[in-house]
Amino acid sequence: MSSFFTTPASQKKRKRDDDTSASFVKKKKSTAPGPKTSKSRKSQAARDESISGSGSEDDGPRRKVSDEEQLLSSESESEDETGAQRRLRLAEQYLENIKGETETIGFDAEDVDRDLIAERLKEDVAATKGRLYRHIASTLDFSTASKTSFRADTQTTTSIAVCPPYVYTVSKDITLIKWELPTPPQPPPPSKKKNKPSKKSPPLPRRRPTKLQYTRGNPRESRNPKYEHHTAPILTVAASADGKFVATGGADKRLIIWSATELKPLRIFNQHRDAVTGLAFRQGTNQLYSSSKDRTIKTWSLNELGYLETLFGHQDEVLDVAALALERCVSVGARDRTARLWKVVEESQLVFRGGGTSEKRRPEKPNHAKTNCDVTAPLKSYAEGSIDRVAMIDEETFVTGSDNGGISLWSMHKKKPVFTVPVAHGLDPPLKPEEASAEEVPNLKALGEPQPRWITALATVSYADLILSGSWDGWVRVWKISEDKKRIEEVGVLEQGTLEETNRQNAVREADGGQVERSTEMASRGVVNDIEVFEKGERGKDGLSVVVAMGKEHRFGRWKTHKGRNGAVIFDISPKMASEAATNGETHEDGNTNKEPSQA
Numbered sequence: 001m002s003s004f005f006t007t008p009a010s011q012k013k014r015k016r017d018d019d020t021s022a023s024f025v026k027k028k029k030s031t032a033p034g035p036k037t038s039k040s041r042k043s044q045a046a047r048d049e050s051i052s053g054s055g056s057e058d059d060g061p062r063r064k065v066s067d068e069e070q071l072l073s074s075e076s077e078s079e080d081e082t083g084a085q086r087r088l089r090l091a092e093q094y095l096e097n098i099k100g101e102t103e104t105i106g107f108d109a110e111d112v113d114r115d116l117i118a119e120r121l122k123e124d125v126a127a128t129k130g131r132l133y134r135h136i137a138s139t140l141d142f143s144t145a146s147k148t149s150f151r152a153d154t155q156t157t158t159s160i161a162v163c164p165p166y167v168y169t170v171s172k173d174i175t176l177i178k179w180e181l182p183t184p185p186q187p188p189p190p191s192k193k194k195n196k197p198s199k200k201s202p203p204l205p206r207r208r209p210t211k212l213q214y215t216r217g218n219p220r221e222s223r224n225p226k227y228e229h230h231t232a233p234i235l236t237v238a239a240s241a242d243g244k245f246v247a248t249g250g251a252d253k254r255l256i257i258w259s260a261t262e263l264k265p266l267r268i269f270n271q272h273r274d275a276v277t278g279l280a281f282r283q284g285t286n287q288l289y290s291s292s293k294d295r296t297i298k299t300w301s302l303n304e305l306g307y308l309e310t311l312f313g314h315q316d317e318v319l320d321v322a323a324l325a326l327e328r329c330v331s332v333g334a335r336d337r338t339a340r341l342w343k344v345v346e347e348s349q350l351v352f353r354g355g356g357t358s359e360k361r362r363p364e365k366p367n368h369a370k371t372n373c374d375v376t377a378p379l380k381s382y383a384e385g386s387i388d389r390v391a392m393i394d395e396e397t398f399v400t401g402s403d404n405g406g407i408s409l410w411s412m413h414k415k416k417p418v419f420t421v422p423v424a425h426g427l428d429p430p431l432k433p434e435e436a437s438a439e440e441v442p443n444l445k446a447l448g449e450p451q452p453r454w455i456t457a458l459a460t461v462s463y464a465d466l467i468l469s470g471s472w473d474g475w476v477r478v479w480k481i482s483e484d485k486k487r488i489e490e491v492g493v494l495e496q497g498t499l500e501e502t503n504r505q506n507a508v509r510e511a512d513g514g515q516v517e518r519s520t521e522m523a524s525r526g527v528v529n530d531i532e533v534f535e536k537g538e539r540g541k542d543g544l545s546v547v548v549a550m551g552k553e554h555r556f557g558r559w560k561t562h563k564g565r566n567g568a569v570i571f572d573i574s575p576k577m578a579s580e581a582a583t584n585g586e587t588h589e590d591g592n593t594n595k596e597p598s599q600a
């Protein structure tokens with residue numbers, strides 16, 4: 001009886017099908033020696049063509065193409081085509097795709113020209129390389145910025161973080177508060193009857209943020225290692241872009257990671273040996289950088305809630321840190337007067353040294369032979385003693401703020417500042433005679449000289465030319481970077497208008513070298529401790545929102561108290577086109593605009 005185990009081995013082999021045997025014979029024949037043909041080269045070109053995706057994809061129904069048609073099409077496309085010609089064809093096809101995208105958005109054929117395509121190509125290249133490619137300072141109307149204040153019963157607000165539609169504030173009384181930003185008003189529902197407006201009036205928009213949750217620590221638990229909260233003033237806060245995590249750092253050397261939805265602590269890190277002064281998330285990730293007064297920067301991965309590594313190099317307290325999309329960060333080291341760009345992957349750092357003077361314009365010495373005027377004393381210059389603030393513009397450019405009131409622009413290709421704005425927020429007036437001395441006739445020399453206001457807050461819009469700065473004068477000043485990226489130009493002041501509208505008030509300060517107050521209201525506003533910016537709409541087409549943390553004291557101490565209120569302020573800045581349309585008249589759906597008739 002025959003079975004599988006008793007049959008001979010020659011009969012165990014399976015028989016191939018006719019198709020497979022035929023293909024095997026063809027393959028065997030093709031390997032035989034003979035004259036070489038261009039079929040292999042043509043098939044390789046066709047394969048490269050399919051991989052590069054240069055073939056056309058129609059939206060219509062697909063039909064089965066025979067092998068002969070594929071061979072003819074591949075021969076016609078790849079025949080006598082060099083590598084340069086193929087690259088040229090792919091580039092032309094890329095331009096055609098861009099034209100198709102712009103046409104689907106709604107541009108006319110006249111708008112889709114070479115300038116638009118060239119601008120799009122430049123933006124794509126700049127975005128991939130992490131360079132500044134958006135010039136938005138000239139498109140925003142700062143003169144019509146609306147202001148909304150909100151506060152809780154807390155002490156000085158030290159820092160603020162934004163993850164739309166939520167805002168997180170921290171204060172010196174160990175309080176973390178979660179706020180919800182107001183939503184934009186919805187348009188009224190259309191009426192069913194023609195030419196008749198809807199009877200339902202839209203509800204009034206809510207302007208002030210709503211307080212959702214808060215949590216407060218207890219300083220009496222400082223000796224309890226199991227206490228899951230801060231026990232000293234909270235100095236900094238940061239929120240992840242995905243809305244999952246909120247990180248806070250305080251003077252108690254603790255870094256606490258919170259659940260953003262419930263404000264419950266997820267993990268407490270005690271690796272820092274001194275107060276945590278700054279936090280920054282890497283854009284698009286949950287990688288966190290923290291700076292501390294222990295002269296180090298530490299990196300953390302919040303996906304695993306774990307510690308990664310420590311960056312050493314600063315010789316003094318690290319007061320601030322900033323980061324963008326690449327795996328690198330920038331920090332400033334207070335009185336070591338350096339800014340350091342850390343390349344985490346390459347394990348290297350670039351050192352940028354400050355310590356210069358913020359000199360005002362010095363007048364030339366007069367010629368006494370021609371004039372009878374007295375010798376004009378040169379304007380005072382102020383040495384840079386500490387670099388306190390930093391903000392990144394793009395992956396190669398950043399700005400810093402110092403205790404001499406200077407705002408410096410830096411490039412990673414130069415070790416010294418590219419440009420410095422001296423005494424950006426003016427000078428403090430000298431002390432009054434009765435404040436400086438208890439004598440009946442005080443010595444005027446004891447009054448001292450006016451001192452510059454520190455830069456206490458600094459913020460930028462990522463990959464754009466807009467800079468915002470704050471100090472204890474209470475104003476948030478707006479600056480922009482020139483097109484050649486070599487200068488910082490003043491734009492205006494929030495809530496006060498643009499530079500052209502405030503030239504009259506600036507004239508006195510310019511004449512006296514910044515020693516005169518811009519306004520009598522400035523002393524009653526408080527200290528700007530932190531600034532956060534976020535864009536509304538896609539690529540900021542609906543404007544910009546600036547959230548400011550205000551307080552009576554500086555976030556690091558109480559050596560000087562200013563008049564004002566503890567809390568926060570939101571500035572809503574609209575684009576110029578929208579603001580001009582709102583001021584000129586109402587725009588209807590048909591495009592007509594009602595304007596009041598002008599008087600002759």
